[in-house]
Amino acid sequence: MEKILVIGCAGQIGSELTLELRKIYGDANVVATDIKPADKEITEGGPFEILDVLDTHRLFGTVSRNKITQIYHLAAILSGNAEKKPIASWHINMESLLNVMELSRELNLSKVFWPSSIAVFGPTTPRQNTSQFTVMEPNTVYGISKLAGERWLEYYFHKYGVDGRSIRYPGLISHKTEAGGGTTDYAVEIFYEAIRQKQYECFLAEDAYLPMQFMDDAIKATINLMEAPADKIQVRSSYNVAGISFSPKEIAEEIKKQIPDFKITYNPDFRQAIAESWPQSIDDSVAQKDWGLTNSFDLKKMTDVMLKEVGNKFR
Numbered sequence: 001m002e003k004i005l006v007i008g009c010a011g012q013i014g015s016e017l018t019l020e021l022r023k024i025y026g027d028a029n030v031v032a033t034d035i036k037p038a039d040k041e042i043t044e045g046g047p048f049e050i051l052d053v054l055d056t057h058r059l060f061g062t063v064s065r066n067k068i069t070q071i072y073h074l075a076a077i078l079s080g081n082a083e084k085k086p087i088a089s090w091h092i093n094m095e096s097l098l099n100v101m102e103l104s105r106e107l108n109l110s111k112v113f114w115p116s117s118i119a120v121f122g123p124t125t126p127r128q129n130t131s132q133f134t135v136m137e138p139n140t141v142y143g144i145s146k147l148a149g150e151r152w153l154e155y156y157f158h159k160y161g162v163d164g165r166s167i168r169y170p171g172l173i174s175h176k177t178e179a180g181g182g183t184t185d186y187a188v189e190i191f192y193e194a195i196r197q198k199q200y201e202c203f204l205a206e207d208a209y210l211p212m213q214f215m216d217d218a219i220k221a222t223i224n225l226m227e228a229p230a231d232k233i234q235v236r237s238s239y240n241v242a243g244i245s246f247s248p249k250e251i252a253e254e255i256k257k258q259i260p261d262f263k264i265t266y267n268p269d270f271r272q273a274i275a276e277s278w279p280q281s282i283d284d285s286v287a288q289k290d291w292g293l294t295n296s297f298d299l300k301k302m303t304d305v306m307l308k309e310v311g312n313k314f315r
C-alpha cells in the first residue's frame with residue numbers, strides 16, 4: 001500500500017490534488033502538509049500537519065513516522081511573487097526540492113512528483129507549438145529555479161535511481177482555491193471579478209496569449225503520469241503539457257457571452273514582460289505518446305464551469 005505525503009496542500013493545486021489522492025489511496029494514506037493551515041475538508045478529512053519543507057529534520061521525521069512511500073512536492077514561490085524576492089524565492093524553490101530528493105534517495109521512496117512550468121522557456125525559445133526539447137534560457141528567477149529543478153530531477157534519476165516525475169504545467173485555472181502569485185493568475189481573477197463587479201482590470205495586455213489548463217485536466221494528467229509504469233517515462237526532466245491557449249481579450253469575449261455587460265480594461269504591469277518571455281502554445285505530443293495525456297476542457301467548457309462555480313461562492 002502506498003503512503004503519500006503532499007507538501008503544499010493548501011495551495012491552488014494541493015487543495016484539489018490532495019482530495020483526489022485521498023479518493024484513490026484512502027483518506028488515512030495521504031498525509032497533507034503545508035506551512036500554513038489548510039481548508040477543513042483537508043485537515044478534517046485525513047492526516048494533516050503544519051510542516052516547513054525547509055526544515056529538513058522535521059521533514060525526515062514526518063516521512064519516517066508516517067512510513068511515507070511517495071511525495072508530491074508542491075511548495076514553491078510562483079513567477080510574479082518570485083520577482084519581488086528573488087534570492088528568498090530561489091532558496092525556497094531549490095532547497096525544498098533538494099531536501100525532498102535527498103530524503104527520497106536516503107529513504108528509498110518509490111516515487112516523487114514535483115511540478116515544473118512553462119516558465120522554463122525564455123525569450124529565445126520559439127513561442128508557437130513549443131517543443132519538448134528546445135532552447136531554454138529563462139529570464140525569471142522562477143523559471144531559472146524550475147529549469148535547475150528539472151536538471152536535478154534527471155540527475156537523481158540517473159545517478160541514484162530516484163523515480164522523480166514532472167509536468168511543465170501551463171497556467172492552471174480553478175475555482176476552489178485562488179491562484180498564488182503567478183503571471184497566469186489573471187485567468188482565475190477575471191472570473192471572480194466578473195461575478196463580483198462585472199468588470200476587471202487585467203495586468204496583462206489584451207493579446208498576451210498563454211497556454212492554460214483547467215484544474216480537472218491537470219489533476220488527471222498528474223495522476224496518469226504518476227501511475228504510468230516506470231518504463232513509459234522516457235523524459236526524466238519534465239513533460240510539456242499544452243491545455244488550451246487564449247488571450248485576455250478572448251477569455252473576456254467568452255465571459256461576455258454569459259455576462260453581456262462585463263467590461264475588461266488593460267493596465268499591463270511587470271508580469272507582461274514575463275508573459276512575453278513564455279510560449280504562446282505548447283506541443284505535448286511526447287506526453288501523449290509516453291503516458292497517454294488527454295485534455296477535455298476547451299475555453300467554452302472551462303468558462304461555463306468557472307462562472308457557475310465562482311457564482312455559487314457568492315450566492
Ligand code: NAD
Pocket residue numbers: 007008009010011012013014033034035036051052053054073074075076077078092115116117118168169170171172173178179180181182184
Ligand atoms: P500555491 O502558491 O497556490 O501553493 C503553494 C503552497 O506551498 C502554499 O499553500 C504555500 O503555503 C506552500 N508553501 C510555501 N512555502 C512553503 C514551505 N516552506 N513549506 C511548506 N509549504 C510551503 O501554488 P500552486 O499554484 O498550488 O503551485 C504548486 C506547484 O505547481 C508549484 O511548484 C508551482 O510552481 C507549480 N506550478 C503551478 C502553476 C499554476 O498555474 N498554479 C503552473 C505551473 C507550475
Ligand code: SER
Pocket residue numbers: 078079080116117118119142169170171172181182183184185
Ligand atoms: N502559473 C504559473 C505562474 O504564472 C506558471 O508556472 O507563475
